[in-house]
Amino acid sequence: MDTETRAAAGDPSPPRRDRERGTGWTRRRFVGALAGAAAVVAVPSPAAPPAGTAAPRSGTGATRSGPRTAAPLPKPSGPRPLYIGTYTSADGGGTGIGLASYDPETGRITGTGTLTGVPDPSYLAVHPDGRTLYAVDERQDGAVTAVRLADRRVLGTRSTGGAGPCHLSVHPTGRWLLSADYGSGSVAVHPVDASGALGERTDRVTHTSPPPGPGQQGPHAHQFLTSPDGGHVLAVDLGTDTVYTYRLDPAKGALTEVGQAHTRPGAGPRHLTFHPGGRYAYLANEVDDTVAVCAYDPRSGGLDIGEPQPTGSGGGTNYPAQFLVTADGRYAFLANRGHNSLARYAVEGDGARLRLLGTVPAGGDFPRQIAFSPDGRLLFAANQRSGTVTVFHVAADGGLRQAGEPFASPVAVCALPL
Numbered sequence: 001m002d003t004e005t006r007a008a009a010g011d012p013s014p015p016r017r018d019r020e021r022g023t024g025w026t027r028r029r030f031v032g033a034l035a036g037a038a039a040v041v042a043v044p045s046p047a048a049p050p051a052g053t054a055a056p057r058s059g060t061g062a063t064r065s066g067p068r069t070a071a072p073l074p075k076p077s078g079p080r081p082l083y084i085g086t087y088t089s090a091d092g093g094g095t096g097i098g099l100a101s102y103d104p105e106t107g108r109i110t111g112t113g114t115l116t117g118v119p120d121p122s123y124l125a126v127h128p129d130g131r132t133l134y135a136v137d138e139r140q141d142g143a144v145t146a147v148r149l150a151d152r153r154v155l156g157t158r159s160t161g162g163a164g165p166c167h168l169s170v171h172p173t174g175r176w177l178l179s180a181d182y183g184s185g186s187v188a189v190h191p192v193d194a195s196g197a198l199g200e201r202t203d204r205v206t207h208t209s210p211p212p213g214p215g216q217q218g219p220h221a222h223q224f225l226t227s228p229d230g231g232h233v234l235a236v237d238l239g240t241d242t243v244y245t246y247r248l249d250p251a252k253g254a255l256t257e258v259g260q261a262h263t264r265p266g267a268g269p270r271h272l273t274f275h276p277g278g279r280y281a282y283l284a285n286e287v288d289d290t291v292a293v294c295a296y297d298p299r300s301g302g303l304d305i306g307e308p309q310p311t312g313s314g315g316g317t318n319y320p321a322q323f324l325v326t327a328d329g330r331y332a333f334l335a336n337r338g339h340n341s342l343a344r345y346a347v348e349g350d351g352a353r354l355r356l357l358g359t360v361p362a363g364g365d366f367p368r369q370i371a372f373s374p375d376g377r378l379l380f381a382a383n384q385r386s387g388t389v390t391v392f393h394v395a396a397d398g399g400l401r402q403a404g405e406p407f408a409s410p411v412a413v414c415a416l417p418l
């Protein structure tokens with residue numbers, strides 16, 4: 001669960017396509033209380049990638065780690081755009097997508113207005129060409145919306161066919177939008193045309209097997225992303241304690257399931273982030289307050305989930321939300337809701353191990369989502385309950401230093417710096 005009272009009807013029958021069926025859904029709202037020792041966990045080495053495998057890409061949607069490059073990126077000059085997601089239907093929520101800019105040197109955020117016309121835009125992603133913004137419409141009748149950034153014109157909205165979409169990402173080809181419906185436990189694919197606008201969905205799959213995990217009433221798809229090699233798309237489902245691997249038909253936009261990876265019962269996997277090397281990934285388990293290192297096989301798309309390890313919360317009430325990995329692959333950061341911290345990990349063994357270094361205060365209440373600036377020098381944390389966005393300078397040694405006072409933004413649940 002996302003630490004709130006939300007429910008969805010589940011169907012533990014064998015897997016099948018369900019393109020139109022919706023299920024009952026209670027909008028995700030959050031409860032939780034505020035509320036380390038070092039730990040190292042290794043996982044089995046994945047199979048070697050086949051000859052000719054494409055170089056891994058780093059980052060997807062709002063959680064990108066920036067380009068992989070051996071030399072430091074040139075420092076950007078002048079203010080850069082920042083987009084902030086919210087719940088428009090929540091008490092004290094925003095009225096649309098928050099518009100702001102940030103100074104890439106100081107991290108200072110300046111508000112510039114609001115883009116209205118997009119209901120409950122709780123998660124945001126940008127097209128690889130940087131010209132189009134995509135948002136979920138996290139409502140009972142789930143939808144995804146495209147916005148042209150040049151003139152901030154809404155290009156249209158398409159139904160996901162499910163309930164409560166909470167995550168989306170753009171396939172690296174730029175041709176497909178992938179979205180996850182929490183309420184109905186389904187994932188959907190929409191085509192993206194040359195203008196960045198969305199077409200009617202080409203596929204939708206509801207997770208019906210395995211049956212829901214302990215305490216869950218049904219499947220709850222929480223993330224849908226592309227593997228670094230581009231050969232597979234993976235869906236993280238909190239309700240079934242499973243990460244599903246699919247192949248995406250590049251011409252038709254159709255999904256074919258090729259594998260499942262299961263956490264321990266009741267872990268509640270929420271978010272997966274790949275190491276830049278493309279052979280390992282890190283999984284945040286929301287329900288049991290753990291993380292895990294996963295080995296990834298690019299040939300089969302198989303994921304091998306390692307043993308649970310700590311989040312730095314010290315055993316208090318905590319719901320880990322999201323991982324980030326630096327572009328050089330040396331450090332990882334985890335947003336802890338409840339403990340209200342960012343956990344810092346050293347990444348060892350070319351990605352095979354995480355070593356907890358400690359935590360730093362998030363500078364706000366309930367850090368729902370974190371994102372790097374494109375150059376990786378700043379980290380943004382969207383704090384839902386305090387309605388703020390905190391900015392941190394990221395040091396070469398993985399240290400985090402808060403950059404001034406948090407920026408006030410109503411029910412801030414996603415921050416996307418460009």
